[in-house]
Amino acid sequence: xxxxxxxxxxxxxxxxxxxxxxxxxxxxxxxxxxxxxxxxxxxxxxxxxxxxxxxxxxxxxxxxxxxxxxxxxxxxxxxxxxxxxxxxxxxxxxxxxxxxxxxxxxxxxxxxxx
Amino acid sequence: xxxxxxxxxxxxxxxxxxxxxxxxxxxxxxxxxxxxxxxxxxxxxxxxxxxxxxxxxxxxxxxxxxxxxxxxxxxxxxxxxxxxxxxxxxxxxxxxxxxxxxxxxxx
Numbered sequence: 001x002x003x004x005x006x007x008x009x010x011x012x013x014x015x016x017x018x019x020x021x022x023x024x025x026x027x028x029x030x031x032x033x034x035x036x037x038x039x040x041x042x043x044x045x046x047x048x049x050x051x052x053x054x055x056x057x058x059x060x061x062x063x064x065x066x067x068x069x070x071x072x073x074x075x076x077x078x079x080x081x082x083x084x085x086x087x088x089x090x091x092x093x094x095x096x097x098x099x100x101x102x103x104x105x106x107x108x109x110x111x112x113x114x
Numbered sequence: 115x116x117x118x119x120x121x122x123x124x125x126x127x128x129x130x131x132x133x134x135x136x137x138x139x140x141x142x143x144x145x146x147x148x149x150x151x152x153x154x155x156x157x158x159x160x161x162x163x164x165x166x167x168x169x170x171x172x173x174x175x176x177x178x179x180x181x182x183x184x185x186x187x188x189x190x191x192x193x194x195x196x197x198x199x200x201x202x203x204x205x206x207x208x209x210x211x212x213x214x215x216x217x218x219x220x221x
Contacts, residue, residue, distance in 0.1 A: 003156075004156070033208060033209075035211070040213055041213060042197065042211040042212045042213040042214055043197070043199075043211035044211070045208055045209070045210065048208050058208065059210070090156075090157070092157075097208070100145040100162075100164065102147060102159045102162055103149075103157075103159070103209060104159075105149075105156040105157040105158075106156055107155070107156045108156065
């Protein structure tokens with residue numbers, strides 16, 4: 001079982017460049033999430049998609065956009081990368097959006113913006 | 115809103131027992147999860163505590179706003195970051211994470 005797959009695993013961008021982080025899950029989960037992880041800050045929610053066709057902002061959405069392409073895929077886009085967006089990005093999915101549903105996480109994308 | 119509080123860092127020697135606390139503030143009784151992040155590995159679910167199964171987990175109770183995780187006879191391989199996020203029925207249903215507890219086990 002692949003679970004949650006993220007690509008790429010590593011990326012270096014120059015300030016102002018754009019890129020899309022890809023995430024796909026093969027568990028038929030309805031809900032998907034994007035988090036960023038920074039030292040001493042834990043994981044912070046950027047955006048989530050409770051179900052196919054819906055997306056909503058999390059704690060730190062500024063500078064990002066998302067697309068729920070279909071039930072399997074949820075992408076995160078940086079339109080104009082900034083050094084403050086240097087982080088490790090995790091995608092996760094859950095069976096549904098509601099308290100009590102555990103998340104399955106991907107391996108992460110380590111992004112450096114110079 | 116809901117928030118969780120965890121001990122920042124714990125360092126112990128191999129074979130010791132360790133308790134990692136997770137205290138939270140919430141207007142309701144959320145489900146509490148523990149996740150572990152080993153180096154270069156995705157976060158993995160360790161346990162899920164609800165009002166219904168709370169008595170099965172050592173030392174803590176959701177009504178007391180505390181859900182510790184206890185590890186006995188730890189090994190170096192238990193060194194990881196342990197997260198205790200929570201969801202709360204009365205607010206957003208997504209998980210909010212703190213900085214986690216970094217457990218270091220020395221040989």
